Amino acid sequence: MALIRAAGVLLCASSIALACIGVFPETVHPHHFIASVAFFVITPFATAALAIAYRCNQKLSASLGLAATLAFLVWFPPWPAIAVPKLLSSLCDTTLSLT
Numbered sequence: 001m002a003l004i005r006a007a008g009v010l011l012c013a014s015s016i017a018l019a020c021i022g023v024f025p026e027t028v029h030p031h032h033f034i035a036s037v038a039f040f041v042i043t044p045f046a047t048a049a050l051a052i053a054y055r056c057n058q059k060l061s062a063s064l065g066l067a068a069t070l071a072f073l074v075w076f077p078p079w080p081a082i083a084v085p086k087l088l089s090s091l092c093d094t095t096l097s098l099t
Contacts, residue, residue, distance in 0.1 A: 003053040010046035014039055040086070043093050044071040067092045 020035035051064035071092035074085045 003049055006051055007046055007049035010049055014042040015048055017042060036086075037048055040071075040075075040089055044068045044089075047071065047093065 017035050018097035021032065021039060022046035024031040024035055026032050028056045045068075051068060054064065055061045055087050071089045074092070075089040079085055
């Protein structure tokens with residue numbers, strides 16, 4: 001139960017960071033950058049916490065764990081633009097909405 005609450009807190013923090021991305025456009029330095037980094041760092045941890053919390057449901061846990069891993073790993077290869085890993089990470093994070 002504590003892990004589900006922790007995942008909920010992380011999801012709330014991720015949602016606040018996502019809202020801050022919308023509030024602070026890219027021209028507002030460094031606020032947009034901080035909000036963006038916070039969102040893309042917190043969300044995979046929240047997804048991983050949910051995967052562990054729901055380990056009794058193997059399919060759900062596996063899909064969340066895979067999404068969290070992929071959302072984290074897309075940042076390591078060099079990309080021609082920052083939009084590419086943002087898009088891939090966001091696609092992985094949408095599994096939260098689909099489950």
